[in-house]
Amino acid sequence: MAPWLNCPRCGAPRTKASGCAACGAVVGASEQPEPPLPDVLKAESPPPPSREPLSRPRSAIREPAPAAWVPPRPALGTAKWDLPAKETAMELRMRVLALPLAIAVAWSVAHTNMPHALMRIFLSMWIHESGHAVTAWLCSLPAFPGPWFTPVSQERSWVFGLCLAGILVFCAQRAWLSKHRVAAVLCGILLVLQGFGTLALSLRRAQELMIFGGDAGCMVLGTLLMATLYVRRGHVLYRGWLRWGFLVIGAAAFCDAYATWWDARKNFEAIPFGENEGSGPSDPSRLVDEYGWATSTMVHRYVVLGALCLAVLGVLYVLGLRRREAAARDPDAEG
Numbered sequence: 001m002a003p004w005l006n007c008p009r010c011g012a013p014r015t016k017a018s019g020c021a022a023c024g025a026v027v028g029a030s031e032q033p034e035p036p037l038p039d040v041l042k043a044e045s046p047p048p049p050s051r052e053p054l055s056r057p058r059s060a061i062r063e064p065a066p067a068a069w070v071p072p073r074p075a076l077g078t079a080k081w082d083l084p085a086k087e088t089a090m091e092l093r094m095r096v097l098a099l100p101l102a103i104a105v106a107w108s109v110a111h112t113n114m115p116h117a118l119m120r121i122f123l124s125m126w127i128h129e130s131g132h133a134v135t136a137w138l139c140s141l142p143a144f145p146g147p148w149f150t151p152v153s154q155e156r157s158w159v160f161g162l163c164l165a166g167i168l169v170f171c172a173q174r175a176w177l178s179k180h181r182v183a184a185v186l187c188g189i190l191l192v193l194q195g196f197g198t199l200a201l202s203l204r205r206a207q208e209l210m211i212f213g214g215d216a217g218c219m220v221l222g223t224l225l226m227a228t229l230y231v232r233r234g235h236v237l238y239r240g241w242l243r244w245g246f247l248v249i250g251a252a253a254f255c256d257a258y259a260t261w262w263d264a265r266k267n268f269e270a271i272p273f274g275e276n277e278g279s280g281p282s283d284p285s286r287l288v289d290e291y292g293w294a295t296s297t298m299v300h301r302y303v304v305l306g307a308l309c310l311a312v313l314g315v316l317y318v319l320g321l322r323r324r325e326a327a328a329r330d331p332d333a334e335g
Helices: 039-044 083-109 113-139 158-177 180-197 203-230 242-263 281-287 297-327
Strands: none
Touching: 083 113, 083 203, 083 242, 083 297, 113 180, 113 203, 113 242, 158 180, 203 242, 203 281, 203 297, 242 297, 281 297
């Protein structure tokens, strides 16, 4: 059949007329319309895109909002890396191991020659003089800790005592309102000790206690410095490396003083009797010669005080072990 006998659009047979009876297309004899598309292409061809009217303002066109980023989920069977839990476990492990390690190293250095001298010059000497000063302050005696010597007033100053009591009350109140219960209790204990040292002790007893407070301060203040290792999370000492420095200084001060009196239990020659260059008689010489202390009594008092400090550190160490076990079960339980 000739091509003009069929409709070029739908393929239906048509007459010689200019129109198709099936689809109504008007086709001239000389016109050749495009052949019809296959049915497969008709089904897959997308609809024509709709055009925005030209009169629509540009500000009214809204761009699609970016989709929120969703972190990928870990595959089944893979372990999830919990960074806070890992840091908590490592922190507790270091705190448990650091205290006995620091004491062991400082105790070993205290029984050497040159390292012991360097440890005393740069670390323990300042805690020793601070022990003299703090003991004098608790008896309302103005004092200023210095290198190898602490000038102390020979008379009580009631103005100084009232100012110190006011500072302790203020610090206790602020610590309590800030929910730092341990610091508040510590300020309260210092306030009670100041009242006892100022009102209950005579001036001679206060000066005697101030001399005893040299090596006693090394042990007590050294214990407090080492105890900062066990502050709770969120405390100002928890952040940074300050508490680790306090641990080293406290262990050096405690072991320097306690090793001397521990060795003096069996050998009185270990006691530093004699004169200190530029500052007069040593503390043990003054306690024995001026205040009539027996050597054995002096050694016993220092040893007992050091044992009490070690007992406090032992309690903190046990609490550190329990916190480690609690954090192993629940990382958010360690405070």
